[in-house]
Amino acid sequence: MSVFKHWMILIAMLMPWSGAAAEEAIFAGGCFWRMEKLFEQVPGVSTVVSGYSGGKSTNPTYKTYGSGGHIEVVKVTFDPGQVSYDQLLDVFWQRIDPTDSKGQSVDRGHKYTSAIFYLNESQHKTATASKKRLDESAVFDAPIVTPVRPASPFYAAEEYHQDYYKKNVLRYWYYQTRSGRDD
DSSP: OOHHHHHHHHHHHHSOOOOOOOEEEEEEESOHHHHHHHHHTSTTEEEEEEEEESSSSSSOOTTTTTTTTOEEEEEEEEOTTTSOHHHHHHHHHHTSOTTOTTEETTEESGGGOEEEEESSHHHHHHHHHHHHHHHHTTOSSSOOOOOEEEOOOOEEOOGGGTTHHHHSHHHHHHHHHHHSTTO
16 A cells, blocks of 8 residues: 555544535546546545446446446545535546546547536536636636536446456556556
């Protein structure tokens, strides 16, 4: 386990439970394996589930989700007393290319595009304001194309996709180092 991971676990253990009800957020940032690992490292996040959303079909599988119009997403459950939705948005924006409408790094095609799926009006307002701030910051030379969309049904991916980076360390490392995403 990395020093960073140990440090994050220690911080999470030392932080008192806020007593706030857990909330959920849904993000699409290309391959869900990478997004799952990213959000699992955030103190205040209790679970991250890889899945599919945004399409028209019901009960998609890894073999069918793309043809049903779905994209790869993660559903993040978090304690808003420890980490805010706005902070999760900051984590999300920092790890994707929000100007790429055709996928993320080596993961190309609609099923790997980015999106923020809001679950309530508060998330809608926060995500829209966050996107506007990023666009106005001129950090990117191109416009921000990541959509802020109302949530549609979330379908959990198959078990072998959950915690892929933990179960398949070498394959995940190979994917990560070859994907160009760290650049």
